Amino acid sequence: MINGAVPVKFIDPKIDFAFKKIFGSEDARDILISFLESLLGLEGDRRIAEVTILDPFLAPKIKNFKYSILDVTCRDQRGVSYIVEMQVQKAVAFLKRIQYNAAKAYVHQIEKGEDYPRLNQVIAVTITDFPLFNGFDHCVSRHESRETVTGQPFLQEILHYFIELPKFTVPLEELTHVLDQWIYFIKFAGTLEAIPDKIRVEPIRHAFEKARVANMTPExxxxxxxxxxxxxxxxxxxxxxxxxxxxxxxxxxxxxxxxxxxxxxxxxxxxxxxxxxxxxxxxxxxxxxxxxxxxxxxxxxxxxxxxxxxxxxxxxxxxxxxxxxxxxxxxxxxxxx
Known part of the structure; x- marks a missing residue:
């Protein structure tokens, strides 16, 4: 408990259903926008003015289960598509699946016979609760295609960002950057009993409110x-x-x-x-x-x-x-x- 506050129970954002409830809800688009802007470093006219969230919660007639849950997918005012996924454990051919999903989202923007200029950039954001890449200790990494001699990034249509939660070690008292506060929320919210006073960013505090167990329906x-x-x-x-x-x-x-x-x-x-x-x-x-x-x-x-x-x-x-x-x-x- 923090500063004598009444204990509160939060759902764990690392669990698939919780992650999509917090980041994929139409009534909380400010949460997703703030997270993406802090991760991608979007400032000025590059900031996201609005997003259209493609509903990650589908309700098919499946026996013994009410919802199918997909990745949080959205599109901004420039037409850029974002695919955001939380992965708790390693899976077979995980990186191949990530690249496949991004490529599929890219090609499915147009129908057969339509012009290629209508294709817009796709950015895949993957958060893992396990170490994914060896060779470096930083928890946030960006992956893109570059020409090998000049290092110029000529191919920028599909970008990948990864956040490896086990590599995040910034303590609460040193959370100065918005992105660090977001990663702290994703990693630790399920273990907290109050919203830390150190976190003052309004969309993150909104995310905590969204994560309150008391705000969930029994279903x-x-x-x-x-x-x-x-x-x-x-x-x-x-x-x-x-x-x-x-x-x-x-x-x-x-x-x-x-x-x-x-x-x-x-x-x-x-x-x-x-x-x-x-x-x-x-x-x-x-x-x-x-x-x-x-x-x-x-x-x-x-x-x-x-x-x-x-x-x-x-x-x-x-x-x-x-x-x-x-x-x-x-x-x-x-x-x-």
């Missing part, structure tokens, strides 16, 4: 808790699989009695342990979403590779049937709510 809070439980389940499964795999690998390595055998045993054991736990978790998610799991689904999941299981896990939220779990691709997930 919203239930969805928020389910999203948090899903993250905890997945993280726990990964940790268990890692520890179990190492133990199995060590046993096999010791039995062989040689270093090469030990290393190979660790690799095999870890992979097998991860695969089994991932399969168990996926079947649990399928059962929650679609009901009783038929035998053919169980057989298909338990026989699958870890890569296949992780790919299918991304389809759960958007699946209408058991077949959808195994067949939906990125385009299908976007267009079949």
């Amino acid at each position: 919203e809070y239930e969805l928020y808790e389910k999203a948090g439980m899903a993250i905890a389940d997945t993280q726990g499964a990964v940790q268990w699989a890692r520890e179990e795999g190492i133990l199995i690998g060590e046993r096999r390595g010791e039995q062989r009695g040689i270093q090469i055998g030990e290393q190979r045993g660790i690799q095999i054991g870890e992979q097998k342990g991860r695969q089994e736990e991932a399969a168990s978790l996926l079947l649990k998610q399928i059962r929650r979403k679609l009901g009783q799991v038929p035998g053919w689904v169980t057989a298909k999941v338990t026989a699958a590779t870890l890569f296949q299981i992780e790919a299918w896990s991304e389809n759960i939220l958007f699946a209408h049937s058991f077949e959808d779990v195994f067949s939906l691709g990125p385009n299908d997930r976007d267009t079949n709510p």
Whole structure:
């Protein structure tokens, strides 16, 4: 509690549902504008006058789940598109998916036969709750295409910004920049009991108000808790699989009695342990979403590779049937709510 204030409970912005409620609401566009301007360094006539938020909350008729949640996507008065995503845990081909989504947003601005000059810049903003890039310690990084000899940025149509929360170490008393205050909010709001006096930026204080549990409907809070439980389940499964795999690998390595055998045993054991736990978790998610799991689904999941299981896990939220779990691709997930 800060300065004797009455304790307040805030939702954690790092949880997908909470992030989109705070940054993707039409009645709180000042929040998204302030965050983007501070991150991109937009000043003067480059500031965002207005944004059109493409609703990240869709309400399809999906059994046992009320909403599908997409990235926070908006467009400013100049036509520039922004894709903002919060990612709590690593996923297979994560960076490839980020680039794919940005490229898709770029090309989908025009229909076949329309003129290329109508294409506008796309800026992808990705916030991760895990270290993503090795080789540097700063938490905010910008990635663009440059000519290798001159270093000139001739290709600026698609830009990527990343915020790696574990690399953010600025203490509360040293929060002088607006961007630092935003990152502090995203990283720590879920653990606070009051709005810090140090934070005076009005849109950030608005974000805290938006994050108050007391301001949520019972239905919203239930969805928020389910999203948090899903993250905890997945993280726990990964940790268990890692520890179990190492133990199995060590046993096999010791039995062989040689270093090469030990290393190979660790690799095999870890992979097998991860695969089994991932399969168990996926079947649990399928059962929650679609009901009783038929035998053919169980057989298909338990026989699958870890890569296949992780790919299918991304389809759960958007699946209408058991077949959808195994067949939906990125385009299908976007267009079949």
